Every structure is written in C-alpha cells, then in structure tokens.
Amino acid sequence: MTDTTPHDATPHDTTPDDHPRIDPATRVHLHDLAVRRDRDEWIVGRMATRTFVAMPAAGARAVELLGEGLTVSRTAQSLRAETGEEFDVTDFVRDLTALGFVARIGDRTLPDPAPPRASLPRLRPHHVRFALHPVFPVLVGALLTAAVVVLLRRPDLLPDYRDLLWSPHGSLVLLCGAAAGWTLLLAHELAHLVTARAVGVPGRIRLGTRLQFLVMQTDISGIELAPRRHRMTAYLSGIALNLSVASALLLVLAATDPGTTAHRLLAAGLLLALMPVPFQFMVFTRTDLYFVLQDLTGCRNLYGDGLAYARYAFRRLVRSPLAAAGDPSTRLPPHERRAVRLYSVVLVVGTAACLAFMAAVTLPVDIALLVRAARGLGPEHGLAGNADSLAVLVVLGGVNVLWVVTWWRNRRARRGGKP
Structure with missing residues (x-):
C-alpha cells in the first residue's frame, strides 16, 4: 500500500523571531528544490524533507528568480513586469522558510531539521x-x-x-x-x-x-x-x-x-x-x-477534501450551526470539486459498510476464536489441542494487539508532528 503526503504539506513550526529580518535588498539561498507543472499549477518540493506544495505560476516563477540570486525587491519588480500584478515577495519568502525551503537569508544560515529516515538507505x-x-x-x-x-x-x-x-x-x-x-x-x-x-x-x-x-x-x-x-x-x-x-x-x-x-x-x-x-x-x-x-482526477488531497465535504454535508443535514462556515469544496477548482463530492459518497458508504461488517462479523468471530483458544489450553487437551490453541492466540491475538499498538503510535506521531 502506498502513502504520500498531500501537496498542502504542513509547514515546520516556526515563529517570526526565528529568522533574520527580510528587507528589499535581501538575497535568499534556497535548498535544492524540484518543480513540476501540474495542470494550471506547479508542484514545488524538497525531496530531502519530503515537503511539497502546489503553487500558482507566479509562485513557481518567484522560486526561480530567488534561486537565481535576485533580491526580494528585484524579484517583485520582475514579477510585476511579467504579470502586471503586485506580488508580496517578503511574505512569500517567509512561507518558503516555514516550509524548510530556505537555506540562508542574507548572511545567516537557517537551521535544517534532520530528514525523515528511509528504508534500505544503501539502495541507490x-x-x-x-x-x-x-x-x-x-x-x-x-x-x-x-x-x-x-x-x-x-x-x-x-x-x-x-x-x-x-x-x-x-x-x-x-x-x-x-x-x-x-x-x-x-x-x-x-x-x-x-x-x-x-x-x-x-x-x-x-x-x-x-x-x-x-x-x-x-x-x-x-x-x-x-x-x-x-x-x-x-x-x-x-x-x-x-x-x-x-x-x-x-x-x-x-x-x-x-x-x-x-x-x-x-x-x-x-x-x-x-x-x-x-x-x-x-x-x-x-x-x-x-x-x-x-x-487521474488531478486532486491535491482527495481523501482530506472528501472527508471535509462529507462533514459539511452531515452538518447541513442535521442543521448544525457549524454548517454556516460554508461548503469547503467551493474553494476547489471545478474538476476537483466534482471528484471530491463523488468521492465523499464512496468514502461515507464504504467506511460505514466496513465498520458494520467489523461489528457484525469480524469482531464476534475474533472474540469467539480467542475465547475458544484460551479454553483449549491445558494438559487435558493434549499436545495437538494445545498447539492449535496457542497458534490461534499467537497469530490472531498478535495481529489485534499489533493493530492497537500501531494505531496508538501513529496517532501520537501525528499529534507530535513527527514523520
């Protein structure tokens, strides 16, 4: 099973005092960034930290200009000349810094977090x-x-x-x-x-x-x-x-x-x-x-956006005051909006069916097998009987314990912001 981080990756925890002042004459040095066009946007990311974001064309162009060594003011001037619009490069640099894309601002080198561990690191x-x-x-x-x-x-x-x-x-x-x-x-x-x-x-x-x-x-x-x-x-x-x-x-x-x-x-x-x-x-x-x-649908975070829309639809159905916040899918491009709304139906129906099957079939069967295996232990059941019972307890019980441990560990890691 694959797993990827959504394009709207969570920035590193930073505060304004963590970084030097950014003025119009400041030059920034970026880490090695990869860029790929995706429909009307650009995917920009840093492979070392596995942080990736979707940007409009102006953002990708700003990354290119800053990477060429232009100052903040020169970058803003170039963008204004090319697009006819104003672009707040100072805030943009702060956003890049929060994402861990900036290696140095002026003469000050910024701290760089350790990259996430990779499996089989010697495999090139x-x-x-x-x-x-x-x-x-x-x-x-x-x-x-x-x-x-x-x-x-x-x-x-x-x-x-x-x-x-x-x-x-x-x-x-x-x-x-x-x-x-x-x-x-x-x-x-x-x-x-x-x-x-x-x-x-x-x-x-x-x-x-x-x-x-x-x-x-x-x-x-x-x-x-x-x-x-x-x-x-x-x-x-x-x-x-x-x-x-x-x-x-x-x-x-x-x-x-x-x-x-x-x-x-x-x-x-x-x-x-x-x-x-x-x-x-x-x-x-x-x-x-x-x-x-x-x-294939061109969605950035199909699961997250589908879950957000499903919650909104439920709140609207029960007339919850939280529904007044509005439909979150309206902020998405039309092609994403349609896919997200359809996927939300699959998400709700599929999840409900899985949980219902677990409650009606899987959980009762697991409990019955584990209870039967526990009762099958003892000298009166012989070697074969004890072996069968022990195998059930080790395999089935071990899987259930491992599920609980894995769920709890991953939950704590998400809360702590760990990779």
Missing part, C-alpha cells in the same frame, strides 16, 4: 533503475495473459477458501498462512519502494492502520514530482507483483498432479497472492488505487 537509484524499464509492464501483461488463458481452459484451477485448508492440522495451516501472507505483503511494499527509489524518492516502509485493517504501507512522498508514467509505475507496482506471483503459481499449478501436497500448497499460495487485490478497490481506505484515482 542506479541500483534499481531497471524497475522503470518499459519492458516490465509488457512482461507482467504477458504473464497475466498466459494465466488467464490457462484458467479459461481449466476453470477447475480457480482456487476457493477450501484450498487454504491444505493440512488437517489447523495450527500448521494458520502459522504457514500467516508467514506466507506477511512475506507477500513485504514483497508488495518492496515493489513500491524499489520503483520509487528508482525515481529518486527515498521511501519508507512502516506499519499502519486503515479502519479495522492492519496494513504495511510505503511512504513515497516525492513521487508527485516524477513524470506520470513513473508515478503510475510506483502506485501500481505492488498490485503488479501480486498478479505476477499469482500468475506464475497458476502456471506451475497447472503442471502438478491434483491431490498432491505440492498441488495443495500451490493452490493455497495462489489464493494468498490474490486475496490482497480486491482490497485495493476499497479506495476509501487510501489504497494503491486511491492514489491512481487521485492522480
């Missing part, structure tokens, strides 16, 4: 540049096509839930399934990391939560500055890996004898590789396909 872009080669989508497509052809000829190879029960020993099925599932999940995230690193984006893999789901996610903030083909490659690489593994397993499965242990294991692996794919369509949980949708 030139090590994995091959991941962006155009031949890879062709290979994935060919492998997937071959698997579909085989499946059409032999529909009996299509797996179902019974294929996961490849052994009569429940504890063995549970432990092996958990190990294989987490291995595939890590490989999925490594695919995101590798493709993003090939573009020059550091990337960081970590645990996260999406509603009731414990997920592994890769922060690839900075991919916004890459060309669209590279962005789409980074977003879709995890799904491509799952489909490639599933296709390869299906082809091998077709060559094995039914009823053998190898056939049963391959069928279970095939199902485990395919299981995460439907989850990606739950775009209301900011899955990989959510970022594809956000990119």
